[in-house]
Amino acid sequence: SAGLVVVGGGQAGFQVAASLREAGFADPVTIVGDEPGLPYQRPPLSKAYLAGKADAEGLRLRPDAYFAEHRIAVRSGTRAVAIDREARTLRLGDGSDLAYGHLVLATGARNRPLPVPGADLPGVRQLRDLADADALRAALETARRVVVVGAGFIGLEFAAVAATRGLDVTLIEAADRPMARAVSGETGAFFRVAHENLGVRFAFGAGVVAITGEGGRAVAIRLSDGQEMPADLVVVGIGVLPNQELAAEAGLSVADGIRVDAFLGTDDPAISAVGDCTRHPSVFAAGLSADGTVRIESVQNAIDQGRCLAARLTGRPAAYAALPWFWSDQGxxxxxxxxxxxxxxxxxxxxxxxxxxxxxxxxxxxxxxxxxxxxxxxxxxxxxxxxxxxxxxxxxxxxxxxxxxxxx
Ligand code: FAD
The missing domain is CATH 3.30.390.30 (FAD/NAD-linked reductase, C-terminal dimerisation domain)
Incomplete structure (x- = not known):
């Protein structure tokens, strides 16, 4: 058989492969991932790893030997660029085709770009992968004034690490409190004070209109009220966009996420999707989203969807019904x-x-x-x-x- 191919070697893609092997799945399994190296966990990138308290080895989901032992082929540094659903092949970045019996999309999400002039200047950074974290770790060595755009989980975690190191940190947030979309006013207020106690300053209700450069580097950010804030490092954490283009271009339905049913299947019975990239039905979304579907960015969702899909593909289908849960460490x-x-x-x-x-x-x-x-x-x-x-x-x-x- 052509075997099972997973696009994306993150938390969800890895979990599908691992759970398939655990369940005795015998066909070939290949993970195609565009990042270098083997699958690793992201949460420490804005916590212990960023703070220099963990090394890259410690982020790995499994040691090297695991993949050979479990016959999971990992083609890292390889981007999937198109799906031919008719031929059941995946077109790779080098122009070659990889045949699949079943295809799993686990493409995750990418950072939402800040849509203002100057956002691409050196000195403006985001945080999603290991390379971003390494660059930020290095930047923290020399930066003095840091402006963080977005008081969501990543922005707050980054701010806590930077402030703990004694850097001058300002957080710019369009809403009137931290984590406004994700938590209650009580919890938001508590974390505001916690960060202020670390020395972090907040600017709420503030929009960024431009990042100004000097000598080819970011030196300040300009707010909608005209205020300029000097910065030698700008970190943008304003949410993510699902990596759904591969699915959309293959004619699968997408709507802020690749649409899947309760069994994590797409419109094509030979293609499933898991993790941050999916929009899925959830009983926990009742009264929260108009159509009862959600897109969730969390390790829990990536792991539980990976397990749920592996169970279906090995003959034990069950609707995805796991309770969402999440954590964040700040100071x-x-x-x-x-x-x-x-x-x-x-x-x-x-x-x-x-x-x-x-x-x-x-x-x-x-x-x-x-x-x-x-x-x-x-x-x-x-x-x-x-x-x-x-x-x-x-x-x-x-x-x-x-x-x-x-x-x-
Ligand atoms: P990802 O981990 O994003 O993996 C997707 C992979 O697919 C990526 O490697 C991507 O490069 C690759 N890819 C995409 N398109 C292609 C293509 N066409 N071809 C080949 N490869 C492709 N969650 C928590 O629950 N708790 C936390 O504390 C927490 N902290 C976080 C801190 C940071 C800094 C970040 C970035 C995320 C954090 N998260 C946390 C979220 C969590 O890491 C994600 O929800 C989880 O990684 C989702 O797994 P995934 O496999 O769906 O996507």
Whole structure:
């Protein structure tokens, strides 16, 4: 048989291959990935690795030997440029064709570019892959004034590392608080203060209109109110775009993500998709997105979709129904989120001070729990949300109410 080909050697693509082998899949498996080297994890790139507390070896998802032992061929440094669905071949960057029996798209996402003049000047950087992280690590050695555009997870994690090193850090954010799309006002406010305590300054409600250069390098950023902020390093973290062009050009449906059904299949029965690049139906999106579908950027989603697809391809089909969860480390604070919430969900706080959880309700229903330095709450929340259960807001807020017992 022509075997199974995965496009993208990230978290999701790797997981499909690994889970297929675990389930006894016997056909050839090939991962085609455009990055150099073997699959690695991204989360430390904005945390321990950026801070110089982890090395590249430690990022690897598996050691070299694993791939040969499990007969997973990795063609790294190789870009897939087109799919011929009729012939069932994948066109590679070098012009050659690779035949597939089943094709898995695990192309992930790329950074959204900042659409202003000067955004391509040296001294303006983004963070998605190991090469970006290496460049940023080097830049942190010499930079003094850093401006970060975007107070999302990546921007905040980067800011925490830079500020901890004693650099002068300003965060520019169009919304009125950090992580505005992803977390409650309570959690956002807490992390704002946490960053301010590290010395980070915020400019909220601010738009970047240009990056000004001098001697061919970025030296300042200009805001919509005319203010100029000097910077020797500008880091842009304003979200991602799904890598869906390969699918779209092959005639598969895309809509901010490659559209898949509950079994992670595309419109073509010979092609599936997993990870950051997918838009998939989710029971956890009820009341959040108009059509009940979501696109999720997380390690959990990449791993669980990889496993779900491998199960289907080895004869154990089940709809993808895993509970979304996520984490972010910022300075000495660990944020863990279970479930999916939106800006209009109600919040109830449990716990005080620097360790608390925020329970989010959509109408009567508990939909997400954000935990700050409360790992126990997070684990219990995963169980409660996974089972579709709801403590009342009064119970959630009551420190004497036994949530662990409730979860059983
Ligand atoms: P990716 O990991 O992006 O892998 C896709 C791969 O496909 C890439 O290597 C890409 O280059 C390759 N590719 C794309 N197109 C082609 C093509 N045409 N041909 C060949 N190869 C192609 N998530 C968390 O849950 N917690 C965290 O703390 C966290 N921190 C993060 C920190 C950073 C700095 C970043 C960037 C992400 C973080 N994430 C975190 C998100 C998480 O890393 C992603 O959700 C996860 O990597 C998604 O896996 P994926 O395989 O779908 O995509």
């Amino acid at each position: 000495r604070f660990k944020l863990q989120i279970a479930g999916l919430s939106g800006p209009s969900d109600q919040s109830v706080r449990r716990g005080e001070g620097e360790a608390f959880s925020v329970f989010r309700y959509r109408g009567e229903r508990l939909v997400a729990v954000e935990s700050i330095n409360r790992a126990g709450d997070h684990m219990i929340a995963r169980r409660i949300l996974g089972a579709g259960r709801t403590p009342t807001p009064a119970q959630a807020a009551d420190p004497t109410f036994d949530l662990k017992l409730f979860a059983m």
